[in-house]
Amino acid sequence: MTTTTGEHRQSTAAAFAQAVDAARRAPSIHNTQPWHWRIHPDRLDLYADTSRALPGTDPDGRMLLVSCGAALHHAQVALRAAGHEVAVRPLPDPADADHLATVTVVGDTPVTAGAVRLVQAMQLRHTDRRPTVDVPVTAEQVDELRRIAGAVGVHLHKLTPDQVTDLVVAVSHAEDAAAAEPAALAESHLWAGPGHPAGTGLPPEVIPDRRPETDVGERDFGVRGTLMTGGGHDKASTYVVLFGADDDRAAWLRAGQALSAVWLDATMQGLAVLPFSQVIEIDGTRAMMRRLLSHLGYAYLVLRLGVADPEHALPGHTPRLPFEATATIDETGR
Numbered sequence: 001m002t003t004t005t006g007e008h009r010q011s012t013a014a015a016f017a018q019a020v021d022a023a024r025r026a027p028s029i030h031n032t033q034p035w036h037w038r039i040h041p042d043r044l045d046l047y048a049d050t051s052r053a054l055p056g057t058d059p060d061g062r063m064l065l066v067s068c069g070a071a072l073h074h075a076q077v078a079l080r081a082a083g084h085e086v087a088v089r090p091l092p093d094p095a096d097a098d099h100l101a102t103v104t105v106v107g108d109t110p111v112t113a114g115a116v117r118l119v120q121a122m123q124l125r126h127t128d129r130r131p132t133v134d135v136p137v138t139a140e141q142v143d144e145l146r147r148i149a150g151a152v153g154v155h156l157h158k159l160t161p162d163q164v165t166d167l168v169v170a171v172s173h174a175e176d177a178a179a180a181e182p183a184a185l186a187e188s189h190l191w192a193g194p195g196h197p198a199g200t201g202l203p204p205e206v207i208p209d210r211r212p213e214t215d216v217g218e219r220d221f222g223v224r225g226t227l228m229t230g231g232g233h234d235k236a237s238t239y240v241v242l243f244g245a246d247d248d249r250a251a252w253l254r255a256g257q258a259l260s261a262v263w264l265d266a267t268m269q270g271l272a273v274l275p276f277s278q279v280i281e282i283d284g285t286r287a288m289m290r291r292l293l294s295h296l297g298y299a300y301l302v303l304r305l306g307v308a309d310p311e312h313a314l315p316g317h318t319p320r321l322p323f324e325a326t327a328t329i330d331e332t333g334r
């Protein structure tokens with residue numbers, strides 16, 4: 001049980017700070033890290049930091065919310081591994097759309113080996129844009145990821161070969177649409193090239209040195225990187241869609257929590273993950289994805305899963321903003 005003694009409140013705030021620090025490693029669209037935390041003695045508040053939004057690429061803020069949801073889930077995982085059971089209130093303030101969640105500690109929970117492994121996976125997880133190797137992802141592996149997304153309230157659908165063919169078309173349309181949108185192009189060049197804030201963005205080491213020969217085209221950042229792609233393709237890759245019944249900010253935040261949960265588990269299973277968000281960012285191709293799901297729900301994000309290439313070194317880690325840039329500590333208890 002929780003107490004309200006000064007000692008407990010202090011240790012809760014310290015646990016919040018540690019969780020916020022761990023959540024810095026969460027994935028985000030273009031590595032914008034569009035979140036800001038306020039650490040109070042008795043609660044942790046998550047806000048959208050719209051100074052790092054992408055209005056040209058992500059006008060509705062879908063991917064911003066998904067990114068913040070991933071950071072939220074990372075913080076939840078870190079708190080659980082520190083023995084804290086937490087409650088999350090999404091979108092707690094109708095008058096402040098940027099206030100995305102409030103996290104409180106509601107009790108103690110035994111620290112399990114599984115919880116500790118998830119925190120370790122947060123350090124290892126990364127986006128892998130190298131083509132995948134010829135080893136297929138097993139049905140059991142996909143089932144596990146489906147169960148993990150389901151526990152967060154998000155569905156995961158594995159695309160059939162015919163649906164992957166439809167995805168090829170949708171991705172190609174999305175790429176054309178983005179290329180015709182100067183604001184999106186400028187954002188891509190900014191976050192994958194020079195000029196973005198230090199500690200954010202995509203360094204050349206994580207961007208392929210040439211266009212990979214995959215059927216489903218990878219996002220073109222308009223910048224050539226140094227990541228050696230080899231001659232592989234995506235024939236053995238599995239494409240999945242995270243989707244759900246609602247298409248609003250609460251649903252996008254939840255999709256981000258599911259993304260984090262799925263990605264951490266995939267990391268522990270030795271799977272490489274690459275998100276494809278362009279088809280969701282663009283209205284026309286988002287509608288195509290909804291048709292592809294036979295109108296069963298709204299698509300939040302497409303993921304490519306594959307067995308990580310064991311022969312070559314993993315891509316390097318992307319940078320992160322320092323703790324102080326993404327968190328404010330309120331010691332007054334307000």
Ligand SMILES: Cc1cc2nc3c(=O)[nH]c(=O)nc-3n(C[C@H](O)[C@H](O)[C@H](O)COP(=O)(O)O)c2cc1C
Pocket residue numbers: 025026027028029030031063064066067070125126127128129201202219274275276277278317318
């Ligand atoms: C919501 C979301 C959408 C993303 N969309 C894409 C994408 O379309 N193409 C891509 O190559 N990477 C995409 N990424 C991966 C990010 O670029 C990556 O998470 C970020 O650069 C941080 O790198 P890391 O995942 O290796 O830590 C996406 C990530 C998130 C969270």
